[in-house]
Amino acid sequence: MADTMREVTLDDLDALEVGAAILGTGGGGNPYIGKLRVREELRKGRKIPVIPLDELPDNALVVSLGGIGAPVVGVEKIEEGEECLRALRAVEQEVGRKVDALISAEIGGANAMEPMLTAAQAGLPIVDGDGMGRAFPEMQMITWSIYGQRSAPAAMADEKGNVVVFRETQSDKWLEDLARATVVAMGAAAGLAQAPMRGEFVKRAAIPNTVTQARNLGRAVLDANREHRDPVQAVIDHEGGRLLMTAKISDLQRHLKGGFAVGHLSLDGYGNFQGDTGRINLQNEFLIFVRNDTVEVCVPDLIVVLDADTGHPITTEMLRYGQRIAVLGLPCHGLLRTPEALAVVGPAAFGYPDVTFVPMQSRGGIR
Amino acid sequence: MIRIGVDVGGTNTDAVVMDGDKILAGVKSPTTEDVMGGVADSITKVLDQSGVPAGRVSAVMIGTTHFVNAVVERQHMVRTAAVRLCLPAAQCLPPMVDWPDDMREAVGGQYWMAKGGHEFDGREISPLDMTELDDIAAEIGAAGINTIAISSIFSPVSDTMERRAMERLKERLPDANFTLSSEIGRLGILERENAAIMNASLRALSRKTVEAFTTALQLVGLTCPYYITQNDGTLMNRDFVQAYPVLTFASGPTNSMRGASFLSGESDAIVVDIGGTTTDVGALVKGFPRQASTTVDVGGVRTNFRMPDVYSIALGGGTIVAAGGDAITVGPRSVGYRILQEALVFGGKTLTATDVVAGLGLADVGDAALVGVVDDDRLQKAKEKIDEMVSNAVERMRVSPDPIPILAVGGGSILMPDIMSGLKVIRPNHYSVANAVGAAIGQISGEVDRIFSLASISREAALAEARKEATGKAIAAGANPDSIELLDQEDVPLAYLPGDATRIRLKVVGSLNG
Numbered sequence: 001m002a003d004t005m006r007e008v009t010l011d012d013l014d015a016l017e018v019g020a021a022i023l024g025t026g027g028g029g030n031p032y033i034g035k036l037r038v039r040e041e042l043r044k045g046r047k048i049p050v051i052p053l054d055e056l057p058d059n060a061l062v063v064s065l066g067g068i069g070a071p072v073v074g075v076e077k078i079e080e081g082e083e084c085l086r087a088l089r090a091v092e093q094e095v096g097r098k099v100d101a102l103i104s105a106e107i108g109g110a111n112a113m114e115p116m117l118t119a120a121q122a123g124l125p126i127v128d129g130d131g132m133g134r135a136f137p138e139m140q141m142i143t144w145s146i147y148g149q150r151s152a153p154a155a156m157a158d159e160k161g162n163v164v165v166f167r168e169t170q171s172d173k174w175l176e177d178l179a180r181a182t183v184v185a186m187g188a189a190a191g192l193a194q195a196p197m198r199g200e201f202v203k204r205a206a207i208p209n210t211v212t213q214a215r216n217l218g219r220a221v222l223d224a225n226r227e228h229r230d231p232v233q234a235v236i237d238h239e240g241g242r243l244l245m246t247a248k249i250s251d252l253q254r255h256l257k258g259g260f261a262v263g264h265l266s267l268d269g270y271g272n273f274q275g276d277t278g279r280i281n282l283q284n285e286f287l288i289f290v291r292n293d294t295v296e297v298c299v300p301d302l303i304v305v306l307d308a309d310t311g312h313p314i315t316t317e318m319l320r321y322g323q324r325i326a327v328l329g330l331p332c333h334g335l336l337r338t339p340e341a342l343a344v345v346g347p348a349a350f351g352y353p354d355v356t357f358v359p360m361q362s363r364g365g366i367r
Numbered sequence: 368m369i370r371i372g373v374d375v376g377g378t379n380t381d382a383v384v385m386d387g388d389k390i391l392a393g394v395k396s397p398t399t400e401d402v403m404g405g406v407a408d409s410i411t412k413v414l415d416q417s418g419v420p421a422g423r424v425s426a427v428m429i430g431t432t433h434f435v436n437a438v439v440e441r442q443h444m445v446r447t448a449a450v451r452l453c454l455p456a457a458q459c460l461p462p463m464v465d466w467p468d469d470m471r472e473a474v475g476g477q478y479w480m481a482k483g484g485h486e487f488d489g490r491e492i493s494p495l496d497m498t499e500l501d502d503i504a505a506e507i508g509a510a511g512i513n514t515i516a517i518s519s520i521f522s523p524v525s526d527t528m529e530r531r532a533m534e535r536l537k538e539r540l541p542d543a544n545f546t547l548s549s550e551i552g553r554l555g556i557l558e559r560e561n562a563a564i565m566n567a568s569l570r571a572l573s574r575k576t577v578e579a580f581t582t583a584l585q586l587v588g589l590t591c592p593y594y595i596t597q598n599d600g601t602l603m604n605r606d607f608v609q610a611y612p613v614l615t616f617a618s619g620p621t622n623s624m625r626g627a628s629f630l631s632g633e634s635d636a637i638v639v640d641i642g643g644t645t646t647d648v649g650a651l652v653k654g655f656p657r658q659a660s661t662t663v664d665v666g667g668v669r670t671n672f673r674m675p676d677v678y679s680i681a682l683g684g685g686t687i688v689a690a691g692g693d694a695i696t697v698g699p700r701s702v703g704y705r706i707l708q709e710a711l712v713f714g715g716k717t718l719t720a721t722d723v724v725a726g727l728g729l730a731d732v733g734d735a736a737l738v739g740v741v742d743d744d745r746l747q748k749a750k751e752k753i754d755e756m757v758s759n760a761v762e763r764m765r766v767s768p769d770p771i772p773i774l775a776v777g778g779g780s781i782l783m784p785d786i787m788s789g790l791k792v793i794r795p796n797h798y799s800v801a802n803a804v805g806a807a808i809g810q811i812s813g814e815v816d817r818i819f820s821l822a823s824i825s826r827e828a829a830l831a832e833a834r835k836e837a838t839g840k841a842i843a844a845g846a847n848p849d850s851i852e853l854l855d856q857e858d859v860p861l862a863y864l865p866g867d868a869t870r871i872r873l874k875v876v877g878s879l880n881g
Contacts (some may be wrong), residue, residue: 029588033460033557036464036465036557037460040460040464041461070487072554072870073487075554075555075556075557076487076520076521076554077456077484077487077521077556077557077712078453078456078457078460078522078556078557079459079484080455080456080457080458081458081459087415136695159455159456159457160455160492160493160494161455187486187487187488187490187492188486188487231602235683309763316857324763338779363564
């Protein structure tokens with residue numbers, strides 16, 4: 001494919017920022033800072049090669065990387081710059097081998113950029129894919145974990161030079177809990193590198209081509225803006241998604257539960273959706289979309305909230321009463337729809353045992 | 368209490384005289400190259416018209432786009448040293464990293480990063496290093512810079528490091544003036560630091576401007592205090608505006624919205640301000656402009672201070688209407704301030720939006736007969752196009768199906784129909800000088816934006832503490848303590864943080880003392 005990425009260049013960054021934020025489904029942190037950081041690395045003359053997933057050698061050693069912490073801290077305490085690199089080095093030391101390539105833990109939000117930075121610094125390529133195809137709040141919700149890869153040994157590093165290695169964890173949920181406690185001590189922002197995976201496994205378990213997807217998606221929105229076409233439609237066309245509702249936020253409730261922002265927003269439809277009411281439930285990310293009391297789209301399918309006019313994504317922290325938004329449903333990748341995946345990332349895993357996941361494509365087009 | 372409100376716009380300088388809630392006089396005069404001359408002229412004119420002697424005026428409130436224009440035009444900004452307390456964090460993105468080159472050059476682009484900064488919970492990232500600060504002071508001094516902006520990580524949570532660093536630098540650089548990021552912006556180090564650096568670079572201009580306003584007022588015999596209006600429709604005294612010129616950046620649209628609210632008596636409404644070239648549409652909530660929630664771009668630089676949520680379209684009284692063939696296009700070009708020479712109704716040769724409404728007999732302006740050269744069908748189509756443009760903008764800002772009114776203000780508001788999108792259009796008295804009225808009725812505010820841990824205190828106690836702090840700020844800025852009320856509060860839980868960390872933003876307002 002002519003538009004498959006072989007390298008991340010300066011021209012890709014604005015599009016990557018928009019595309020990664022859309023795939024963040026309201027969470028994942030704002031990729032703006034990440035974009036600036038990648039730009040600085042590229043301006044130093046460093047390169048970020050991209051390997052298509054199907055070209056990854058079976059015996060290659062691949063490490064999944066990302067930032068961990070609170071998104072709001074990420075825009076205030078910007079990283080020193082080599083946190084993920086130090087975490088990577090610690091994992092390499094632990095297993096006694098150098099790794100061959102890096103991959104993003106989650107393409108949605110700021111973590112789309114994190115492996116690019118480390119790749120530039122370490123002189124490694126990144127793999128065109130990721131472990132979520134979107135954003136999820138916890139580490140066991142990653143396809144590596146779902147499809148059988150243990151993530152220990154893993155390592156975390158902060159900006160001060162502290163490095164913590166998790167040599168053994170009893171489950172990936174344990175790693176999530178231990179890492180969550182560690183990141184708080186580190187000041188709510190750190191880099192995390194997971195256990196090396198074999199190329200053969202990554203080819204099976206990664207959501208494929210998501211770096212290219214994020215870049216092309218962002219480009220579609222920016223092109224639409226520039227050419228005065230409807231950017232919301234551009235997202236739908238690019239992702240094979242559906243416009244669920246154009247609406248104004250008529251109520252917004254968020255509170256803290258177990259360290260996450262949970263709540264819901266109520267929607268009043270306008271335009272073609274005049275007379276409809278809607279509701280979106282969220283836990284950092286948007287989880288469930290309800291129209292007139294019927295669940296219409298839920299995790300792991302993507303619920304995306306865009307500014308109705310610019311098509312630019314609105315994260316859960318940017319929501320406010322009265323905003324005019326377009327709510328979109330985008331189908332998730334098949335790897336997130338298997339029974340073993342739905343057990344970890346389906347509605348029940350987020351506390352909705354009564355909601356049955358029905359892939360949004362099988363509900364057909366409503367409008 | 369007699370007040371004068373002045374609005375210095377790009378095209379016109381407007382002035383009103385008010386006695387309490389009553390408007391005694393209002394004038395509109397062209398903005399002059401020498402801004403202060405224009406201010407003095409319009410005040411003289413409006414005082415003459417009102418018959419009020421200068422000695423009876425208690426206060427003058429001025430709204431000005433002077434400082435934001437300086438940034439947009441990269442003029443009058445002085446070389447500024449940016450000092451960020453952050454190491455080892457944040458070194459991958461130095462100060463001004465996301466600025467356009469010409470803007471960075473306008474302030475000299477020199478920065479230093481030093482040890483310091485706080486964690487979200489108040490712990491130190493690293494302690495301040497006084498020797499390091501002394502070295503930085505020596506380098507700033509050697510570079511001949513005497514304007515300094517200091518930022519520190521999580522300074523909205525704790526400003527102690529910024530203050531201590533300032534004291535230390537002052538010992539070596541006694542003549543320097545300082546801007547601290549914690550005094551200006553909200554969380555988001557880059558945006559807050561950007562605002563602080565811009566502010567520092569404008570302080571020399573600010574000092575000059577404040578002196579010039581003082582001279583202009585003395586010239587017309589006014590010895591009363593004067594105030595400058597800020598982004599949220601509240602007032603700053605002259606010392607405050609000297610210190611924080613960036614806070615005036617969005618005062619123009621704010622003043623017209625507040626003025627519209629006052630003139631019509633409506634506190635929840637859509638405001639449509641139509642000038643010669645552009646139309647600004649905003650929303651009033653409880654008498655104040657609704658704020659934009661995201662970052663705001665000023666001259667190509669991202670900032671995060673509060674600005675009104677305004678949607679602007681290229682439509683004004685002077686907008687050129689092209690009726691070639693079947694297609695009718697309205698704008699985006701405008702004859703602007705040349706409308707008195709170029710519009711058909713004034714004997715000119717260009718069909719403008721003003722001619723359209725005059726030709727259809729919808730407004731009494733100039734000589735409508737001169738529009739007779741254009742057939743009514745075309746005028747009607749152009750009018751429909753104009754209504755559609757404004758209506759789309761109104762729909763964009765409307766947040767509920769409630770039948771709130773539309774307030775039409777500004778010289779170009781004759782373009783508005785009586786009903787739009789099913790909403791009643793109100794054109795209040797003195798609508799053409801609504802922005803000067805908005806300046807005249809400015810209030811005093813105090814604001815807090817901090818992270819509280821609800822593990823140790825209740826949400827109610829945290830809100831009360833925030834309110835007390837905001838009230839203290841308002842009183843310090845000159846508000847009458849008895850008049851202070853809560854304007855806006857918002858609490859946002861912070862994902863991933865333990866101890867129920869919650870960010871509280873809260874603002875109070877009160878009337879001006881005396």
